[in-house]
Amino acid sequence: MRFLAIGDVVGRPGRNILKNTLSKIRENYKIDVIIANCENAAGGNGLTKKVADELFATGIDIMTMGNHVWANKEIFSFIENEPRIVRPANYPECTTPGRGYNIFEKNNVRFAVINLCGRVFMENFDCPFRKSDEILAKLDTKIIIVDFHAEATSEKIALGFYLDGRVSCVYGTHTHVQTADEKILPNGTAYITDIGMTGPYDSVLGVDKEIVIQKFVTMLPVKFEIARGKAQFNGIVFEIDEESGKAISIDRINFTLEE
Amino acid sequence: MRFLAIGDVVGRPGRNILKNTLSKIRENYKIDVIIANCENAAGGNGLTKKVADELFATGIDIMTMGNHVWANKEIFSFIENEPRIVRPANYPECTTPGRGYNIFEKNNVRFAVINLCGRVFMENFDCPFRKSDEILAKLDTKIIIVDFHAEATSEKIALGFYLDGRVSCVYGTHTHVQTADEKILPNGTAYITDIGMTGPYDSVLGVDKEIVIQKFVTMLPVKFEIARGKAQFNGIVFEIDEESGKAISIDRINFTLEE
Amino acid sequence: MRFLAIGDVVGRPGRNILKNTLSKIRENYKIDVIIANCENAAGGNGLTKKVADELFATGIDIMTMGNHVWANKEIFSFIENEPRIVRPANYPECTTPGRGYNIFEKNNVRFAVINLCGRVFMENFDCPFRKSDEILAKLDTKIIIVDFHAEATSEKIALGFYLDGRVSCVYGTHTHVQTADEKILPNGTAYITDIGMTGPYDSVLGVDKEIVIQKFVTMLPVKFEIARGKAQFNGIVFEIDEESGKAISIDRINFTLEE
């Protein structure tokens, strides 16, 4: 089974490049399932119903999220009733709306998608290592995909090895920069530290570069704005053996499109 | 003029892969100057005289450092008298031994190398943006290379744009994971967020993976040990026009070597 | 000369207790000069012209600020023309409006007030130790008062000792909790780690306690609101010898007032 995972979709430029290229990519790479990290899809912060609908219409099957999941409060009105959205599983049990993982079926193949947040240089989420164990104990699908939304390379690689052989793929999101370390780990799990960002190319993580520079240099308040111009598409294609749940391949996708 | 920059060299596995491959790489890529980040060269932490000599003997011309520069105290005995070592320039002025930048000459071409540390998720270094301005005001070489040793992708990309057109290349180090975003910025500066690590391949940033996992899972004290086995070489080759100081190309190098 | 320094004034409850008690305190303690930290005076975040006027009218002579100085953007319209407001001196030189220190005169005695921010667990301000040296080199007043707005007890105590004998008083602000370690250091500088908060008593740092608890327990977004009910007054009174600039005494003030 072949998956496409798309790096953090940022604002309108990110949505537009998906509209213009996703059906072709799906065809070219013979993709069965498309998963996209959408924590920055609505104006760079969170998700609205309209934006979610717009993105599902481009061909995305499943959305994962991250630390910005609640940045647009509109999400509270629909996340509970939208099984295709998976938010970080290590938010507090009991009080957090939505799902931290879910089981899907496509072409008669069942697979699970788990979303987790890192803790190093981030907020005080529950331990992603122990939370993984907890979730894996409940799952019976051969294929399990993990979007690990985290900052520190050490935590991401460590979780990759921790889950090696127990899940099909662990890919990182959140830094908005694609890494070049895609590989299949010794026990069969596809791994990459970060799949990157789908949004404005000439920008700092999607944001207008002059504004971010001004922030760093002056430490005065600024208003972040999504950058304009050329867009980039960042993601990975990976194939998982349906019998064993092991990874067969993992490849990076990384291209730009003029406006 | 063609440069090779080598990502954080970690311990004996990192040194060995350099011994075994560096002269060939130099030849293949027609390299004029080799710069290596050596903050983790001695057992994963800092640098000793013996290790420095060993590394210079492999063909390295210039060493840059990072937040681990003082991890092995032996460095205090030789950094002051070793012009080929450049440590982060934004340590406190006046009290810090060594040089934050230096001017070199090779094949009758003069060029400067600057080392800077980031602040986001790191220690309280002086502002790398303002420190760059300060140093650039003193430099008269056409070619200027910056090793920006930093954690956060936002800070690294922002500094890249900040220096675009004013220096020849800004490359990142410190995360030990190579990124896939190498490019030439609009005003002619070669840029990449992180050039990666040269050291043990099957590891967490060079460290034995089981030890790091144990640390994350138990929060109990562990003793970090350099991992064994296959090594990886991570770096970039970039060419700079000697007249203009602008970048002509930037390419990633990324390979592994069995023990 | 006798000074009253008032801990972070929070919102209307903080302003009201000042209106109701400040003239009496000034009289009782024979205060010559009143300095108040006002970074949270306007609705808990920053300062407006109206709030500043209201506070100066209660008898405050000088306002110091902190990391929330820019939280209300209205301050950009008047800080430049208001010599009685002193904001952290270790914001970037050149680009920051306002003053990091100033010299005042009362009853024919000249004195300086410096405001500095800490860096540990805070933002990347310039080094407060080196910035102090820089400012002290320019000052010629016998009496020098420092409001060190910082989080970590280690950094606060270390700066106190660093400036011991070179300034008249170093008092901490920012944690909103008064400490019980007021003392005169060996070389004559009055010191206290934090002078506390002037605002709602039954609260978490001035904010409604249920909202803060909800934030900690659920990690979901909340809207902070200033707490209601009884208010507290937190501050210190210290006396400085006008000839030597050395401290004669330092005492805490800490009382509550029903609505």
Next chain:
Amino acid sequence: MRFLAIGDVVGRPGRNILKNTLSKIRENYKIDVIIANCENAAGGNGLTKKVADELFATGIDIMTMGNHVWANKEIFSFIENEPRIVRPANYPECTTPGRGYNIFEKNNVRFAVINLCGRVFMENFDCPFRKSDEILAKLDTKIIIVDFHAEATSEKIALGFYLDGRVSCVYGTHTHVQTADEKILPNGTAYITDIGMTGPYDSVLGVDKEIVIQKFVTMLPVKFEIARGKAQFNGIVFEIDEESGKAISIDRINFTLEE
């Protein structure tokens, strides 16, 4: 029932002042139970068997710990068999040796002691709010004492209010500076943000002040040493009603003793 809680005991100076004054304090204040935070008792870092024995001999009944609990590895050899030591309960369940809380009996009165670590500006412990709920659900003693070892005033005060009426006392440790906000919360829980440090008076959190200043100013490596000279005793005395488990009083103790 009357309790004495002693703030972080630091090194030999901290141990000596206990040897010289504890029996007298016990008598003067009619103390029934003495609890001391001992995470820094052995040379400023962790605890050894010898130091633990020495401290129990001074009259301490129960030791609580903190983020430095494992700093001296010797503790792994005796913590499991020492029911009088309570370490932070929110270390990972299953893999952490020792107890996170325990039930004690004195003069026929049973009471529980819980130790928790904060997360803000600290490590990634399990949520102290939810962990409290979990532990309280298992306890049947009327009297429950909580040592909350944490940095941020907001987290400490919020946990105090969260447990108000459900435990007898929440007192903070870790910052090594005593706060002046002791009070009985609306529902009967005694509270103080930090009870302070018992160790060298003329120091930065117990450490030689010149060394700490050097660290802040130069950012070069230093070797922390316990300061010498006069010692300070920091703690609180609180009385709890045995029938209701509610607090009757809470008072700070804070004195120094010449060598």
